[in-house]
Amino acid sequence: xxxxxxxxxxxxxxxxxxxxxxxxxxxxxxxxxxxxxxxxxxxxxxxxxxxxxxxxxxxxxxxxxxxxxxxxxxxxxxxxxxxxxxxxxxxxxxxxxxxxxxxxxxxxxxxxxxxxxxxxxxxxxxxxxxxxxxxxxxxxxxxxxxxxxxxxxxxxxxxxxxxxxxxxxxxxxxxxxxxxxxxxxxxxxxxxxxxxxxxxxxxxxxxxxxxxxxxxxxxxxxxxxxxxxxxxxxxxxxxxxxxxxxxxxxxxxxxxxxxxxxxxxxxxxxxxxxxxxxxxxxxxxxxxxxxxxxxxxxxxxxxxxxxxxxxxxxxxxxxxxxxxxxxxxxxxxxxxxxxxxxxxxxxxxxxxxxxxxxxxxxxxxxxxxxxxxxxxxxxxxxxxxxxxxxxxxxxxxxxxxxxxxxxxxxxxxxxxxxxxxxxxxxxxxxxxxxxxxxxxxxxxxxxxxxxxxxxxxxxxxxxxxxxxxxxxxxxxxxxxxxxxxxxxxxxxxxxxxx
Amino acid sequence: xxxxxxxxxxxxxxxxxxxxxxxxxxxxxxxxxxxxxxxxxxxxxxxxxxxxxxxxxxxxxxxxxxxxxxxxxxxxxxxxxxxxxxxxxxxxxxxxxxxxxxxxxxxxxxxxxxxxxxxxxxxxxxxxxxxxxxxxxxxxxxxxxxxxxxxxxxxxxxxxxxxxxxxxxxxxxxxxxxxxxxxxxxxxxxxxxxxxxxxxxxxxxxxxxxxxxxxxxxxxxxxxxxxxxxxxxxxxxxxxxxxxxxxxxxxxxxxxxxxxxxxxxxxxxxxxxxxxxxxxxxxxxxxxxxxxxxxxxxxxxxxxxxxxxxxxxxxxxxxxxxxxxxxxxxxxxxxxxxxxxxxxxxxxxxxxxxxxxxxxxxxxxxxxxxxxxxxxxxxxxxxxxxxxxxxxxxxxxxxxxxxxxxxxxxxxxxxxxxxxxxxxxxxxxxxxxxxxxxxxxxxxxxxxxxxxxxxxxxxxxxxxxxxxxxxxxxxxxxxxxxxxxxxxxxxx
Numbered sequence: 001x002x003x004x005x006x007x008x009x010x011x012x013x014x015x016x017x018x019x020x021x022x023x024x025x026x027x028x029x030x031x032x033x034x035x036x037x038x039x040x041x042x043x044x045x046x047x048x049x050x051x052x053x054x055x056x057x058x059x060x061x062x063x064x065x066x067x068x069x070x071x072x073x074x075x076x077x078x079x080x081x082x083x084x085x086x087x088x089x090x091x092x093x094x095x096x097x098x099x100x101x102x103x104x105x106x107x108x109x110x111x112x113x114x115x116x117x118x119x120x121x122x123x124x125x126x127x128x129x130x131x132x133x134x135x136x137x138x139x140x141x142x143x144x145x146x147x148x149x150x151x152x153x154x155x156x157x158x159x160x161x162x163x164x165x166x167x168x169x170x171x172x173x174x175x176x177x178x179x180x181x182x183x184x185x186x187x188x189x190x191x192x193x194x195x196x197x198x199x200x201x202x203x204x205x206x207x208x209x210x211x212x213x214x215x216x217x218x219x220x221x222x223x224x225x226x227x228x229x230x231x232x233x234x235x236x237x238x239x240x241x242x243x244x245x246x247x248x249x250x251x252x253x254x255x256x257x258x259x260x261x262x263x264x265x266x267x268x269x270x271x272x273x274x275x276x277x278x279x280x281x282x283x284x285x286x287x288x289x290x291x292x293x294x295x296x297x298x299x300x301x302x303x304x305x306x307x308x309x310x311x312x313x314x315x316x317x318x319x320x321x322x323x324x325x326x327x328x329x330x331x332x333x334x335x336x337x338x339x340x341x342x343x344x345x346x347x348x349x350x351x352x353x354x355x356x357x358x359x360x361x362x363x364x365x366x367x368x369x370x371x372x373x374x375x376x377x378x379x380x381x382x383x384x385x386x387x388x389x390x391x392x393x394x395x396x397x398x399x400x401x402x403x404x405x406x407x408x409x410x411x412x413x414x415x416x417x418x419x420x421x422x423x424x425x426x427x428x429x430x431x432x433x434x435x436x437x438x439x440x441x442x443x444x445x446x447x448x449x450x451x452x453x454x455x456x457x458x459x460x461x462x463x464x465x466x467x468x469x470x471x472x473x474x475x476x477x478x479x480x481x482x483x484x485x486x487x488x489x490x491x492x493x494x495x496x497x498x
Numbered sequence: 499x500x501x502x503x504x505x506x507x508x509x510x511x512x513x514x515x516x517x518x519x520x521x522x523x524x525x526x527x528x529x530x531x532x533x534x535x536x537x538x539x540x541x542x543x544x545x546x547x548x549x550x551x552x553x554x555x556x557x558x559x560x561x562x563x564x565x566x567x568x569x570x571x572x573x574x575x576x577x578x579x580x581x582x583x584x585x586x587x588x589x590x591x592x593x594x595x596x597x598x599x600x601x602x603x604x605x606x607x608x609x610x611x612x613x614x615x616x617x618x619x620x621x622x623x624x625x626x627x628x629x630x631x632x633x634x635x636x637x638x639x640x641x642x643x644x645x646x647x648x649x650x651x652x653x654x655x656x657x658x659x660x661x662x663x664x665x666x667x668x669x670x671x672x673x674x675x676x677x678x679x680x681x682x683x684x685x686x687x688x689x690x691x692x693x694x695x696x697x698x699x700x701x702x703x704x705x706x707x708x709x710x711x712x713x714x715x716x717x718x719x720x721x722x723x724x725x726x727x728x729x730x731x732x733x734x735x736x737x738x739x740x741x742x743x744x745x746x747x748x749x750x751x752x753x754x755x756x757x758x759x760x761x762x763x764x765x766x767x768x769x770x771x772x773x774x775x776x777x778x779x780x781x782x783x784x785x786x787x788x789x790x791x792x793x794x795x796x797x798x799x800x801x802x803x804x805x806x807x808x809x810x811x812x813x814x815x816x817x818x819x820x821x822x823x824x825x826x827x828x829x830x831x832x833x834x835x836x837x838x839x840x841x842x843x844x845x846x847x848x849x850x851x852x853x854x855x856x857x858x859x860x861x862x863x864x865x866x867x868x869x870x871x872x873x874x875x876x877x878x879x880x881x882x883x884x885x886x887x888x889x890x891x892x893x894x895x896x897x898x899x900x901x902x903x904x905x906x907x908x909x910x911x912x913x914x915x916x917x918x919x920x921x922x923x924x925x926x927x928x929x930x931x932x933x934x935x936x937x938x939x940x941x942x943x944x945x946x947x948x949x950x951x952x953x954x955x956x957x958x959x960x961x962x963x964x965x966x967x968x969x970x971x972x973x974x975x976x977x978x979x980x981x982x983x984x985x986x987x988x989x990x
Contacts, residue, residue, distance in 0.1 A: 052601055052627055053554045100553045100578075100652060129648030130552055149626035153601055155853040180855055357857050367656040367679060369845045374832065376856075376864040 001187070004179040005160065006075040006151040008221055009035050015224060016197070022067045022220065022227045023245055025237065029064050031224075034071060041072035042151075043143025048133065050103055052077030052153060055130070055162065057101040058208075059083045059092075059115050061231040065137055066207050067217055069105060074179070076147060077154040080161045081174070082208035085110050089118035091172070093127065098364050099162045099174045100130040108136050111232075156180030162364060163210055165301045174364035175301045185304035185358035186218045188328035192297065192309035194249060194277030199225040202247040204233040204256060214305040215251065235260050239269035247271075250278040255481070257281040276313035289315055295325030298394060302360045302378060307331045308392050320391035322416075324384075327392065332356045334377055335386055338398055338408070341373070349385045349395050349410050353377035383410055400485070402431035407460045409436055414463065417456040421449065428475060429463065430485050430492070437492040438463035441472060446497050465496040504682040506659060507576035507650045509721055510536055517696070517723045523565055524699075524727045524744055526736070530565040532723070538565075539572035544646050545637030546573060549630055551604060552649055553578030553657065556627070558602035560584040560593070562611040563706045563728045566634075568716060570606045571660075571706075575678070577646065578653040581660040582673070583707035586611050590619045597625035600661055600673050600852060604630045612732070655679035661852050662709050664801045673852035674709075674801045684804045684846035685718040687830055691811045693775065694748065696723040701746035701773065703728065703755045714805040715750065734762040741781070742769055749776030754914075756781055757968075761936075775813055788815055792908060795825040798840075798882055802848045802866055807831055807840075808880045822904055823879040824872075834865070839886055840872045841865040871898060888981075890919035892927050897958045905958075906931060909949035913941075916971070916979055917960065920988055931960035932984055934968040941965035962988060 002008040012021070013035035020028045029037070050056060056078050060066045073080050081099045083092065083106075092115060096104065106115040116136070122128050160182050162174045177185075193215075195201060201220060205212035207229075220227035228245045230237065233252070239260055242250065250257065257279035264271060264282075271282060280288045295310035310316050310325030327333040335350040336343050344350040355377045363371055372378055383395040395412040402409055411429040414436065418427035423444035430437055440449060446466045453462045469475070476487035513522075514536035523530040530538075551557065557574040559581055561567040574581045582600045584593060584607075597605070602625060609617045617633055630637075659681055661673040694700060700719055704710040719726040727746045729737040737759055759765070760780035771783040777796065779787045788794045795810035810825035827833045831844045843864045850859045860866050871883040884898035891897075899917035906915040914934040919927035933941055943963045950959045964987045972983035 049550045051603065053556075055554075097652075102552060126644060126648035126651075129645070129652045132550070132552075153598070153626050157850070157853055157855040157858075178855065355862070357855065361856070362656075365654045365656060367677070367845065368849065372864075374843060374864060376860070376862065 003156040003183055004151075004154050004158075005071060005183075005221075006154055008183070009038065009071060009075065012221060012224055019224070020226045022064050022217075022229065024063045024228075025230050025241060027064045029068065034068065037142075038068055038072040038075060039147055040142035040144075041068060041140060042076045042147050043145045044141045045072060045078065045143075046076060046145060046147065046150060047143045048103075050076070050078050052150070052158070053079060054103065055079045055081050055099055055101050057081040057083050057096060057099070057104040057106070059085060059087075059104070059106040059110075060137060060207075061085055061107070061110055062204070062207050062212065062229045063231055067227075069137065069140070070207070070213070070217065074160055075154070076150050077158050079159045082161065082163060082213060084164070084208045085113065085206065087113075087115075092118065093122055095164055095172050095174070096128055096131060098172050099164075100364075101128075102130050103133040103135070104131060105135050105137060105140070154179065156183075159361065161213065163208075163213070163301050163304075173301075175360050176362040176364065177304050178361050181358055181361060182214065182304045183218065183222060184330060185307070186214045187222050188330050188358060189297070189299075189306045189309060190219060190223055192295070192306070192311050192325065192328065193219070193251065194275070194312050195219050195223045195225055197224040198248070199223060200228060200246055200248045200273070201225055202228045202238075202242055202245075202250050202252065204230065204238070204252045210299075210301045210305050235263040236267055239264055239267045239271075242271055242274075243269040246273040248273050248275045248278075250274060250282050252279060254279055254281070277311075292321035295320075295323060296394070298324035298392070300380060300382070302380065303331070303354055303358060304360070307354065307358065308333070316391070317389070319387065320389065323387070323391040323393045325392070326390050328358075330356050330358050332377075333386070333392065335384060336379075338383075338401070346386050346388050349383055349413060351398050352380045352382045352384050352392075354380060383412070400430070404431075404434065404436060404460050409461050414438065414453075414457060414461050417461075418449070418453060418463075420456065421452045423448070423452075426472065426475075428483055428488055430489050432465045432489055432492045432496065435465055435498075436461060436463040437465035437467075437489065437496060439467045439469060439475065439488055439491060441469055441475070443470075444468070465492050465498050467492055467496045504655050504686070505575070505653045505657075505678045506572060506682070506717070506720075507653055509682060510539070510572055510576065513720060513723050520696075520723070521725045522720065523568055524725060524740075525564055526729050526731055526740060528565050530568060535565075535568060535572060538569045539576060540643075540646060541640065542569055542573035542636055543577050544640035544643065546579065546604065547577060547641035547645055547649065548639040549604060549637050551577060551579050553652060555579040555604065556582055556600060556602045556661070558582045558584055558597065558600065558605040558607075559707070560586065560588075560605065560607035560616060561706075562586050562608065562730055563711070564608075564730075566606075566608065567706050571712065571716065575659055576653070577649045578657050580658045581712075583660065583662060583712060585663075585707050586614060586705065590623065593619065594623055594625065596663060596671065596673075597623065597628055599671075600663075601627045603627050605632070607631065607633050609634045611730075653678070655682075658849065660712060662707075662712060662801050672854075675849040675852050676713075676804050677849060680846050680848065681713050681717055681804050682721060684828070684830065685713055685721050687828055687846075688714070688806055688809065689718055689722050691809055691828065692748070693811070694718055694722045694724055698722065698724040698748055699727055699744060699746040699772075700724060700748045700750060701727045701741060701744075701776075701778070702749070703751035703778070709801040709805050710751070710799065714799070734758045735764055738762060738764060738768050738770075738781075741773070745772035747772055747774065749773050749778035749782060751778055753778060753780065790815075790908075791912075792821050792904065793818070795820075795823045795879075798824040798870065798872075798880060800868060800870075802868070803831070803842060804846050804848065807833075807842060807868075810879075820875070820877075820879060822881050823875075824882050826878050826880065835872060835874060836865075836867075838871045838873070838883070840868045840870045840880070842868060888918075890917075890927050890929055892919070892922075892929055892957060893925040895957050897929050902929065902931065902954065902958055902960065905950055905953040906933065906946065909946055909953060914968070916981070916984055918981055918985060920962065920985065928962060929958065929960045930962040930985075930988055931964070932971070932987055933963065933965045934971050935965050936968060964988060 017032040203216035261281040293315040297306040297309040299306035332355040414429040425441040476484040517532040702715040798808040799806040902917040922928040972980040
């Protein structure tokens with residue numbers, strides 16, 4: 001299997017020459033066009049002094065040219081540093097510094113952001129010591145030189161990309177992946193994600209995150225599939241794009257799928273090309289699965305996308321419903337006691353540690369010893385348990401767990417137990433002044449809930465502070481839809497029932 | 499950046515401040531003070547920046563031990579570029595192979611050294627990523643000094659510092675990637691153990707381009723604020739003059755490399771009493787020379803470990819039961835012996851071999867398998883038995899060449915022997931020994947064979963012996979003995 005971007009592009013151009021590799025609302029690019037245009041673009045990069053190991057930032061919304069620039073750079077061993085189009089000027093400056101970006105390619109304007117203008121005072125000053133060049137995509141040219149000898153110098157162990165995690169706390173985390181580990185990680189999940197050479201994959205995830213770059217761009221390249229994307233997803237245009245391009249697999253966000261499903265009748269788009277494995281809301285009822293029956297793919301930037309799953313078109317065994325499926329081949333998952341670091345038996349919740357050839361190679365400005373255990377595991381900060389069959393059940397971030405009288409409480413474990421109570425529609429658990437607090441959407445009483453919870457949980461895990469609400473509208477959420485734990489706690493402190 | 503940050507640039511700046519005009523290097527007639535090293539490397543660094551170099555740029559260095567070598571390493575390291583030292587012995591094909599493998603972009607080279615004409619050797623050499631070759635010259639333009647300062651502050655302890663090539667006695671040379679921290683953190687611990695301090699002068703005969711030079715000599719000296727003394731003189735008398743004049747306090751290097759000094763007729767009249775610590779015993783103060791070098795701890799080291807793995811702070815004669823000890827693991831190394839092989843891990847071990855993933859270099863649990871077969875005693879001292887591949891298998895038994903070599907040295911009063919396995923239809927391999935003879939010396943095979951019976955199990959005693967003049971022993975460009983060629987001694 002080809003294990004550098006350059007080898008992969010050459011092989012795919014030979015196999016699937018005329019097949020479109022990537023399509024956006026404006027243009028399309030076949031595999032052979034991808035090979036030719038990126039050779040010329042790469043030659044111009046070399047002429048401009050960009051070479052193996054040069055770190056090149058890219059700020060651009062999803063489009064065909066994003067893919068071309070990324071492939072041209074990485075073919076010659078330059079390190080791609082995808083940057084979020086959402087970054088505010090100080091955040092952009094911080095990420096450029098952390099990754100020591102030497103050349104920056106940025107669109108002039110996107111959704112009100114003017115990235116190059118924002119950096120005007122910092123370019124060519126000690127604020128950005130490494131930065132030598134700033135270009136707009138329109139300024140990129142073609143070169144004539146033959147790049148074969150240069151691409152041949154690139155090996156799977158060379159750095160492919162530095163991806164920043166979307167996490168908002170702490171300094172920006174630039175995660176380093178090699179050609180070998182990134183491609184192997186994506187390859188390990190293709191079957192579970194139902195992507196093969198016949199797939200026409202729609203993906204709205206931004207390419208600057210691993211879900212877009214790995215889950216979209218590299219997935220299509222590795223499978224020889226076609227990627228369909230757009231700058232700004234809007235239900236009407238997205239539906240037309242899905243119809244026009246005969247998209248077979250929709251892997252967007254669940255709420256996006258639901259919004260599209262609501263509008264599809266009025267738009268009258270024909271989505272009959274969609275296959276199982278796509279998000280449920282867009283499939284005809286007969287092709288949908290029962291809740292919990294399909295695995296929630298699970299991964300992180302450090303694992304270069306999902307490392308755990310189950311074929312997206314297949315129900316898991318009943319006992320595994322609600323799980324994230326099983327770790328993909330090549331990924332070693334170890335669950336350890338968060339305090340001692342010792343492995344725990346199956347069925348016990350602990351912190352996930354990961355190891356293997358798909359994992360990150362490092363993080364900018366951090367030593368290997370700071371990041372990995374002496375025996376090479378990466379502590380993820382995620383909590384889970386494995387069942388006897390090896391299915392993994394996620395239990396939230398370790399930052400969320402807390403102690404009550406010395407015993408560890410995992411909010412997600414309590415939430416899952418509460419949700420099995422008939423009257424409970426949903427439940428959210430957090431720590432309130434050293435006690436277990438629960439906000440519950442239920443048509444019931446605290447007394448009844450407490451009684452039902454006692455039958456399901458050890459005494460120390462049973463919530464002692466309760467707040468009943470009538471609908472999900474009462475649950476405080478952030479812009480991404482995640483529950484705002486701080487405000488949840490405030491609600492419990494103010495009005496909770498002890 | 500914290501003031502105790504372990505990047506080469508930070509250490510250099512601190513030393514330039516605290517050591518000022520104190521010499522960092524004395525190499526024959528050449529002297530390089532700490533401020534000069536700072537000033538000259540800053541100048542070269544600004545030239546490199548003007549060529550487009552910065553963090554991660556691969557800068558090759560082909561110089562003999564000299565101020566130019568040190569200035570080159572400091573210039574590259576202070577801007578976060580990665581140094582790739584080239585061996586001065588390397589032939590044109592070997593240089594090309596290393597330029598290609600290391601992805602060298604800028605090569606700094608001497609025009610010539612001794613009989614080597616590098617200008618000629620480098621003519622027509624091509625490597626895909628090589629953009630500039632500077633022979634005894636500096637870039638014509640220099641970037642503004644604020645750029646240098648800004649790039650220096652951008653260098654991190656975890657950035658790669660160097661790719662040092664193994665000498666490859668048994669396989670193709672491999673590029674070993676070390677970070678600023680893995681080298682400097684390690685040398686800080688070693689300086690403590692060997693007692694290398696600011697008022698020391700270290701005489702070293704290791705080439706700078708190998709790990710024992712770049713790490714255990716050059717950067718260790720910089721870190722200590724001490725002075726490094728070395729010599730390229732062909733005339734041993736000149737080197738001895740230098741040692742008498744400079745009065746080094748410590749020695750380090752390869753004993754074989756000072757044979758011409760030890761054998762020089764003027765030696766008995768020389769005052770070398772300043773050299774009291776280290777391992778170049780034959781030229782050290784007579785009263786500190788060991789009666790039997792086998793009773794002193796030696797050191798075990800390798801490129802992958804960033805120089806020394808096992809060492810002892812005790813430089814005195816050891817009891818007989820500790821004969822052949824290599825000391826104990828240096829703090830910071832986790833060690834274990836698996837199937838007789840020494841395995842190491844920890845922050846001073848290399849990051850990986852260049853162009854190979856960590857998975858290809860380490861086992862699942864992060865151990866590096868050194869290939870060195872060792873045993874440890876109850877006190878934790880390590881004894882080297884041989885290289886994994888070099889183990890001789892004769893009639894079902896394993897024989898470690900090093901063990902036999904040591905026994906021969908002992909019974910002959912110090913003769914250097916090279917022990918190897920010869921193919922044999924009945925036994926698989928035969929134990930054979932080539933003994934290196936000093937000029938005019940003779941070898942009494944029967945006597946040695948008889949004495950070895952007291953030292954070695956009979957299956958370990960060489961079945962075949964050959965005696966060859968020391969100057970006739972075939973040597974690779976790496977300086978290591980060419981075992982394949984040595985085997986031919988027995989073909990006749």
